[in-house]
Amino acid sequence: xxxxxxxxxxxxAACVCVMLVAACGPAPLGTGWPAVSLVESVCxxxxxxxxxxxxxxxxxxxxxxxGQTLQLLNQDCEPRPPDQDGKAKVWDxxxxxxxxxxxxxxxxxxxxxxxxxxxxxxxxxLDIAAARSAxxxxxxPIAGRSGHTVADMLVTDDMIYVGLSAKDLVALExxxxxxxxxxxxxxxxxxxxxxxxxxxxxxxxxHFLYAxxxxxxxxxxxxxxxxxxxxxxxxxxxxxxxxxFGRKIFEITLDGExxxxxxxxxxxxxxxxxxxxxxxxxxxxxxxxALDTNNNLSEIWRQxxxxxxxxxxxxxVGDVIIVASRDQKIYWLNRANGSPVQDADxxxxxREVGGEILSDVMLITPGPSVDIEEPYVVVGTLAPGQLLLxxxxxxxxxxxxxxxx
Amino acid sequence: xxxxxxxxxxxxxxLLYTVFGNSAVIAIILFTILVRLIMYPLNTQQxxxxxxxxxLQPEIKKLQEKYKNDREKLSQEQMRLxxxxxxxxxxxxxxxxxxxPIWIGLYQAINHALAATPLQLIDLSGRFMIPGMDRLVPLxxxxxxxxxxxxxxxxxxxxxxxxxxxxxxxxxxxxxIAPPPMxxxxxxxxxxxxxxxxxxxxMPIMMGMFSLSFSVGLSIYFVVSNVISIVQYSRxxxxxxxxxxxxxxxQTGSTAPAAAIKAKTLKEKIEAEREARGRAELPxxxxxxxxAKGEKPNGDVKSETPRPAKxxxxxxx
Numbered sequence: 001x002x003x004x005x006x007x008x009x010x011x012x013a014a015c016v017c018v019m020l021v022a023a024c025g026p027a028p029l030g031t032g033w034p035a036v037s038l039v040e041s042v043c044x045x046x047x048x049x050x051x052x053x054x055x056x057x058x059x060x061x062x063x064x065x066x067g068q069t070l071q072l073l074n075q076d077c078e079p080r081p082p083d084q085d086g087k088a089k090v091w092d093x094x095x096x097x098x099x100x101x102x103x104x105x106x107x108x109x110x111x112x113x114x115x116x117x118x119x120x121x122x123x124x125x126l127d128i129a130a131a132r133s134a135x136x137x138x139x140x141p142i143a144g145r146s147g148h149t150v151a152d153m154l155v156t157d158d159m160i161y162v163g164l165s166a167k168d169l170v171a172l173e174x175x176x177x178x179x180x181x182x183x184x185x186x187x188x189x190x191x192x193x194x195x196x197x198x199x200x201x202x203x204x205x206x207h208f209l210y211a212x213x214x215x216x217x218x219x220x221x222x223x224x225x226x227x228x229x230x231x232x233x234x235x236x237x238x239x240x241x242x243x244x245f246g247r248k249i250f251e252i253t254l255d256g257e258x259x260x261x262x263x264x265x266x267x268x269x270x271x272x273x274x275x276x277x278x279x280x281x282x283x284x285x286x287x288x289x290a291l292d293t294n295n296n297l298s299e300i301w302r303q304x305x306x307x308x309x310x311x312x313x314x315x316x317v318g319d320v321i322i323v324a325s326r327d328q329k330i331y332w333l334n335r336a337n338g339s340p341v342q343d344a345d346x347x348x349x350x351r352e353v354g355g356e357i358l359s360d361v362m363l364i365t366p367g368p369s370v371d372i373e374e375p376y377v378v379v380g381t382l383a384p385g386q387l388l389l390x391x392x393x394x395x396x397x398x399x400x401x402x403x404x405x
Numbered sequence: 406x407x408x409x410x411x412x413x414x415x416x417x418x419x420l421l422y423t424v425f426g427n428s429a430v431i432a433i434i435l436f437t438i439l440v441r442l443i444m445y446p447l448n449t450q451q452x453x454x455x456x457x458x459x460x461l462q463p464e465i466k467k468l469q470e471k472y473k474n475d476r477e478k479l480s481q482e483q484m485r486l487x488x489x490x491x492x493x494x495x496x497x498x499x500x501x502x503x504x505x506p507i508w509i510g511l512y513q514a515i516n517h518a519l520a521a522t523p524l525q526l527i528d529l530s531g532r533f534m535i536p537g538m539d540r541l542v543p544l545x546x547x548x549x550x551x552x553x554x555x556x557x558x559x560x561x562x563x564x565x566x567x568x569x570x571x572x573x574x575x576x577x578x579x580x581x582i583a584p585p586p587m588x589x590x591x592x593x594x595x596x597x598x599x600x601x602x603x604x605x606x607x608m609p610i611m612m613g614m615f616s617l618s619f620s621v622g623l624s625i626y627f628v629v630s631n632v633i634s635i636v637q638y639s640r641x642x643x644x645x646x647x648x649x650x651x652x653x654x655x656q657t658g659s660t661a662p663a664a665a666i667k668a669k670t671l672k673e674k675i676e677a678e679r680e681a682r683g684r685a686e687l688p689x690x691x692x693x694x695x696x697a698k699g700e701k702p703n704g705d706v707k708s709e710t711p712r713p714a715k716x717x718x719x720x721x722x
Contacts, residue, residue, distance in 0.1 A: 031522045103523070146559050147552070150523050165521075166552050187543060190523065205543050227540050230526075245530075246540055267530045267539065284530040309527060326527075358527070 032103030033358035034380035041128045043077040047369040054102035061091035064364045065371040067400030091131045107155040152192035163189025181217030190230045203229035221256035231271040243268025260297040270313045282310035303338035315361045324357035355383025414514035416534040430548045437629040519622045521554030553622035567624035572613030574631035579605040581638040
């Protein structure tokens with residue numbers, strides 16, 4: 001009996017330990033999601049398009065035609081010979097020896113160089129041809145700053161603008177990374193700034209939309225939008241459009257005056273998109289909206305599409321809207337009314353994947369630099385085994401999936 | 406399922422934040438106290454059960470020695486003993502199992518509400534049970550110049566005080582919770598006791614190390630939670646602060662009290678053991694009721710604790 005009790009106690013203690021370890025990890029919910037964007041590289045006279053993915057400890061470029069990691073080319077634009085283990089040399093960048101994470105999109109500096117910014121605020125110059133960093137494992141820190149960055153940076157001809165997770169937007173000299181000015185905020189800046197002429201517009205979790213002079217950082221105005229904002233404002237016909245955690249979508253003049261607003265069901269995370277004067281947005285409750293920008297943001301239609309959050313900007317192509325959700329599904333909707341597109345069998349065109357989808361949904365179209373026959377829709381998931389998936393735009397046929405090596 | 410615990414917790418935490426001047430630290434402290442108060446009856450029951458089990462250990466040990474060749478009889482006798490003392494041997498586990506999801510919920514609520522990462526922030530949506538509360542997001546996470554969502558190492562140097570406090574309070578708490586070290590007949594701690602003792606040292610160090618990478622907000626939660634536990638345990642009858650540093654909480658399997666272990670000479674030790682046996686001897690037969698102090702056991706039950714042969718020989722001399 002005593003042994004039995006001792007065993008049971010041991011079992012309970014083990015369960016407690018396992019539960020505590022599982023529940024009390026430093027980042028139990030993870031950090032971010034794969035950042036995906038398109039990048040084009042040129043070898044000789046041939047251009048190649050690739051999908052650049054930044055996620056956790058690596059940045060990779062994937063061939064959109066086949067879902068394979070892009071092979072590195074030599075000077076003759078032929079695939080480089082494999083390494084000593086017989087493995088093909090591919091575009092796979094990792095900082096070895098230091099724990100760096102990447103959740104934002106690298107930005108192009110010139111034909112040969114990408115600039116990546118790690119979660120812990122280190123810059124890395126990446127050679128596009130060689131997938132190597134010129135800045136070692138430590139990268140280049142932002143002087144006088146520590147903490148994290150989740151927002152994409154904005155790179156111009158002479159400056160780099162970076163939103164910091166804790167607070168503030170900083171402007172750096174592009175070549176030296178010297179901090180030129182800081183625009184103070186009360187909370188974090190989690191979205192890429194928008195440059196319009198000589199003004200930087202950016203949102204903050206502190207509930208404000210800011211407009212600052214791009215060169216000096218002087219505050220031009222700030223506007224309380226009633227809730228945290230995590231998206232880049234959309235510029236459309238000299239107005240800014242913005243969704244917030246205050247469950248509102250705003251239309252704002254470039255002088256900081258709200259002229260229209262629309263109440264949503266849940267928080268808006270992503271930037272809206274406007275096509276033919278109709279604004280499309282999705283919220284974290286799985287709702288998709290179509291609003292008339294010519295009629296005071298009046299509702300054209302609203303559909304509850306997904307059971308969980310839709311974070312990204314809806315992808316609008318022709319008569320179709322495509323959204324993807326944390327419920328691990330991709331939905332094809334009719335642009336006219338938000339109803340599901342029917343497949344050949346008359347069923348809603350929905351595709352289920354192996355992980356939550358929080359990344360932006362991309363459209364890859366055939367062209368000289370992309371060897372595909374029809375447009376693909378590419379989504380990134382949180383499942384390492386299906387980090388990227390490509391579907392045909394027309395009928396949702398799965399063309400490939402990319403797993404982390 | 407977790408949402409049933411997490412959503413109300415996050416709502417209450419945010420409500421406290423609003424009521425108490427938008428201070429996340431005060432909200433965390435009050436919320437931790439509130440949850441611990443709610444769990445107070447369960448915690449008390451667990452402590453009582455655990456204490457009763459500890460007090461029964463000498464008698465259990467005796468039974469084990471007595472029936473070491475008859476496991477079935479041993480089980481019966483142990484169950485009889487538990488029944489007569491009114492103890493449920495698993496009574497300490499149930500409250501623990503009930504409290505565990507609440508602790509985890511508390512921890513997760515603080516983590517969610519502070520929302521340090523994009524995934525945590527996105528996961529906060531739809532969790533508030535009172536309309537309009539989501540306009541408070543994100544909570545003001547700066548306290549005394551420290552970012553509550555960041556680890557102490559990413560904060561000003563003085564933030565390292567918090568991991569130190571976590572370590573110290575964890576150590577005090579674990580020393581208070583740890584049962585008195587059981588010793589074998591030779592006075593040396595038995596294997597289980599040694600393991601328990603090393604855990605009381607290792608766990609606080611681990612907690613202190615974890616706190617270096619956890620957010621400052623969670624360190625505050627750990628400290629408050631530990632302090633509450635310390636206060637709660639210190640209110641137990643017979644608790645003495647001095648027992649944290651001295652070895653007089655130990656007891657042997659043969660029911661000898663601390664005096665026997667602390668005895669410097671073998672003679673003193675034997676004397677002390679004899680005295681202890683006289684006080685705490687089990688009665689014979691099926692009865693496990695306490696005997697009067699100094700009363701000799703009778704019948705055919707071997708009442709003497711077996712001792713090593715060398716020790717017995719020396720005692721005869």
